[in-house]
Every structure is written in C-alpha cells, then in structure tokens.
Amino acid sequence: MSPYSQQDRLLVALDSIIFGFDAGALNLLLIKRNFEPASGRWSLMGGFLRAGESLDAAASRVLEELTGLQQVYLEQFHVFGSVDRDPVERTISVGYYSLVNQTVVSRQLSDRYAAHWVPLREVPKLIFDHNAMVTTALARLRYQATHQPIGFELLPERFTLSQLQKLYEAIFDRPIDAGNFRRRIKKMDFIERLEEKDFSDSKRGAWYYRFHPERYAEALKNGGTFLLTP
Amino acid sequence: MSPYSQQDRLLVALDSIIFGFDAGALNLLLIKRNFEPASGRWSLMGGFLRAGESLDAAASRVLEELTGLQQVYLEQFHVFGSVDRDPVERTISVGYYSLVNQTVVSRQLSDRYAAHWVPLREVPKLIFDHNAMVTTALARLRYQATHQPIGFELLPERFTLSQLQKLYEAIFDRPIDAGNFRRRIKKMDFIERLEEKDFSDSKRGAWYYRFHPERYAEALKNGGTFLLTP
C-alpha cells in the first residue's frame, strides 16, 4: 500500500498500570529501576512485545514476571506513539491496566525488581510519558468501573458493602452516600450476600458479599446491563 | 528490561474506520483493493507507521491520502495484535475511527483507491480482522457519541434537530422520541439555534442549529459534562 522499509520496523513496548486497593486508597505498583535505561528512577513495569507473541499474551507475561500472578484482570486502554516519547530509541507503547488483589500480590512480588505499592495520590515523577499513561488509565478505569462489574477484581473474594463503597469512593475520589449505595447494590442480584460476617471493622459485624459470575451472565443474557454511578 | 533482538522489531500498521452519515444511515468508506496483498478484496483504508512519525500523524496522513481532508475528527480506539492477524507478515495494527461530513468527502475522494461508501448494515466480508475492527469502532463511537459532542462531525455546520435525531437513531440503531430528544438538546445552550430555516424536508421549515465550540468550552469550565443518552 504505502512504501516502507526495514527502518520502519520498530520495537513495540508494553507498560502496565497495576492498580491495587488497600487501607481505603487506590495504589499503583511501581518499580524503582535497577537496570538501564533510567536506572534509579521510578517507572511502570514494562517490557517488549516478542515476535511470536500476541499483545495480550505479552501484557500477561510482563505482569506475571513482576507479580507472579496469572489470570488477573488486564485491559488494553491506549497506545502511546509520540516520536520522542522514549529518548533511547523510537518505540510505541501499548498501555494495559490491571486490577489485582493487593494483599495477594504483595506476597508474591518478584525480588528481581524493586517493586513498591504507592498511593495514587503520591505517585512520583516517572520516566518517559508514564505519568500521562497513569492519568489515561485512571480515566478508563473510572469508565469501566461504572459500566462493568470489575471493581471486585480489586477486592478479596468476599467483601462487605462498606469495603465496596470505600473502593468506589477511592476510584472516583468523592464521598458516596452509604444508604443510597447499599440500596443500589442490593438491587443487583448477582451480588450475593453470604451467610458469614466480617468482624474486623466492627463489633456488630457486616455481611460478606461476593460477585456471582453465573448470575451476572444470566442477567446479561436477559438484556441487563451493569451500571454503578459514583 | 527484557531481552530483545532485531527480530522483535515489527511493522506497525494503522487502519481507518471512516464513518459518514447520509440518507438517514451510517456509512463506512471502504476500498476495493487494487494492490497486494489481497488485491480485489474489500478492506479498510490503512497504511504503515513511518520511522519519524507519531501514531496520530500517521493516521492523519492515511486519511488524507484517501479523502484529501485534513483536520477531521480522528480517534484511536484499539490496537489489534494477534500473531496471525496478517497472513503476510507479523504486524500489529492501531485502529482509528474518523467522523467525516460525507457529502464533502465524496467530492474529494482520491481516484488512486477505489473507495466506496457502504451502509454500515451492508458491510461485506473484509480482509484480515477488519470486520472485528469495525465492530469495536462502532462500540466506541456509541460511547463517545453519548459522552462527547462529536456527532456534529458527521453533519454539516448547520443542521436541523430532525437531522440530529436521525443521526443518533442511526448510531444507536433504535428510534428516539422526537419530543424528548428536542427537549434535551434545547437544554444544551452550546447548541445554538440560528435565524434561518431549512426547507428541504418540509414546507413549514425547520430551524437550523449549530454546535457552538466556545460555549461548550465555557460549559466544561463550569463543571458541565455532555451527556446524550439514546
């Protein structure tokens, strides 16, 4: 179609914006680079796409390399392609964000990289265009969290409504009325109340809930759509 | 970070999903390929990213090559990266969709490519994963059209509310109540009623409106957000 040459072939990078939730705050898993380029500086975890590998597979591989986790929620959100975004060599980078259960991840972190959970509000200056990537990823997360049942990926299997509310407050950075929030959740019959309570945050105890994938699939089939506005 | 080699460098393609609106229907600008690979088959317009060129610039170039137009609405929506998506050689492709005023474009079509406007409902089998790209682009268009004032890109400068309604009906493929639609539009003071009428569709005449970018910017500054649900 258009003329192109060997020099138009270039490296395709992937960068992971890894979200976790703990202590009422959204956190990012960042690495303090102990390798070139930009050794010693903060950055996102990343890697390069290999010849025989799909983008999604590469994103999974990069994430597993750092966290040891497989099967985590991972979503491509944007490709960053400014000519000078990487000062070393021309690359484009595909941004993926992932949602992980922070408490599980913290136990499995690779010691190969100096990885740290950093509150979203305190993210330092990162290399290249990584700060812009974080901003874009957060915007996409906010959208997805209102239209798809993905918030649960950031929580344990079993969670209380208070935890869920705090999560949404963290994602959208604004307070939510507890009564109204609970009412809306209770209308979603794919969020199932279990017969156990959590006593870690109160003496009275709060019912555990869990996301019920089968019931959600059922609801979708019947024309339902997830919608949870902040 | 991870080891990579010359063989990990690859071509980055761009493909354009070009939307137009005419005769009450959404249309796509497709080309009947007169070049290899897959000569003789239908496909999206595309091209390859060049060494010193940003993704957005490349997408603009590809679009201008076909339509002769500059400054059209163009938005990246997804990267397609399956290993075998292009049978000739491993490539990844960045999908952009664009919204153009179909009547203007039709007059400026490059004769280098055999380009045709095809109603969205009648899109033929396209090469590679192009049909999937169209589906994804439409989903993104639907989202953007409800959350950003972009529908106007598909209409002439001046349009009637009936035209706008038909456009939204085409985008969402469902009927919209005229009265309710008008009321919602009228509340948006960045959609300005002009002092002229269009008599092409009725004897009585319908007021022309136009999108007022400055007023919209003003509304945004005051914390307003565009929302037009179908």
Add this chain to the structure above:
DNA sequence: ACAAAAGTGTTTTTCTTACACCCATGA
C-alpha cells in the same frame, strides 16, 4: 451509657417516558 460501624426508612426533587396535541404549508 456511648461510640462506631452497619443497616433501614422516608421525603423531596429531578429525570425519563409515553403520548396527546397544535402549527404551518403545499398539493
């Protein structure tokens, strides 16, 4: 008793939806 988290009830307001109706005009 009271603090604190969990959970329920109620009122007000706003938005959506459906649909009836009027207007203007050329054939």
Add this chain to the structure above:
DNA sequence: TCATGGGTGTAAGAAAAACACTTTTGT
C-alpha cells in the same frame, strides 16, 4: 382539507439525592 414534518405540553412513574433514624455490641 388533509398529509406531513416541525414543534409544544403534560401527566405518571422511576430514579437520584439528602438525611434522619435504628440496630448491635465492645468498652
């Protein structure tokens, strides 16, 4: 006069928002 696209009015119901209130239990 009637068909047609343009445009307004309105009542019923659903959903969102605000907030008062009750429950439970360890200290």
